[in-house]
Amino acid sequence: GQQVMQIPQYQHVQEGEDFTTYCNSSTTLSNIQWYKQRPGGHPVFLIQLVKSGEVKKQKRLTFQFGEAKKNSSLHITATQTTDVGTYFCAGNNNNDMRFGAGTRLTVKP
Amino acid sequence: KAGVTQTPRYLIKTRGQQVTLSCSPISGHRSVSWYQQTPGQGLQFLFEYFSETQRNKGNFPGRFSGRQFSNSRSEMNVSTLELGDSALYLCASSLVRGDSYEQYFGPGTRLTVT
Numbered sequence: 001g002q003q004v005m006q007i008p009q010y011q012h013v014q015e016g017e018d019f020t021t022y023c024n025s026s027t028t029l030s031n032i033q034w035y036k037q038r039p040g041g042h043p044v045f046l047i048q049l050v051k052s053g054e055v056k057k058q059k060r061l062t063f064q065f066g067e068a069k070k071n072s073s074l075h076i077t078a079t080q081t082t083d084v085g086t087y088f089c090a091g092n093n094n095n096d097m098r099f100g101a102g103t104r105l106t107v108k109p
Numbered sequence: 110k111a112g113v114t115q116t117p118r119y120l121i122k123t124r125g126q127q128v129t130l131s132c133s134p135i136s137g138h139r140s141v142s143w144y145q146q147t148p149g150q151g152l153q154f155l156f157e158y159f160s161e162t163q164r165n166k167g168n169f170p171g172r173f174s175g176r177q178f179s180n181s182r183s184e185m186n187v188s189t190l191e192l193g194d195s196a197l198y199l200c201a202s203s204l205v206r207g208d209s210y211e212q213y214f215g216p217g218t219r220l221t222v223t
Contacts, residue, residue, distance in 0.1 A: 033212070042199060043152070045212040088152060095165040097154040 002027045004091045006100025019076040021103035023089035032072045038085040113215035121221045127188040130218045134202030141183040144199040195222045
């Protein structure tokens, strides 16, 4: 069945540094979602990507969907302490939804 | 407007019992999805309901079931509870507006099975 691998598992950065997390699927996806979850909180939906090669921006966050619709990335420019949390991707293929294991981001002020 | 609400927030049950969790979506949202989150397995999709019909189902045994009512409120039921069912159960409601998709999670129900 479909698998979604997410790397890295952990990332510790100095405030102001950039951060990127990557998701790779074993199968072609119809779409992919990204979420952020703060410690002790519930996931917060960030974005859905649908089109091949799609790039979307939300302030300091840039989301990309690969041309083959099998990989995606989330890039944060100039991290802030408010960016702390775990970032998850979730890929959909034929109504089969699989989450990545998440990347836990910590930011040192 | 009010967010997604889930009840109860915390629950302790014994192995073999059954449990029903409730989710009230954001007003106007007709789609409700359920997820299980555990430290070991991470986030897993359980099922999605739209207009009272199950639209998608994840890879969970038949002990996990759900339904949606005409007011879009949803319930999920787990029968014959096992220790491994201890988890945070999350509900999310979503809305598609043209090309735009938005989804909001509730705070979750923390289920402990002893």
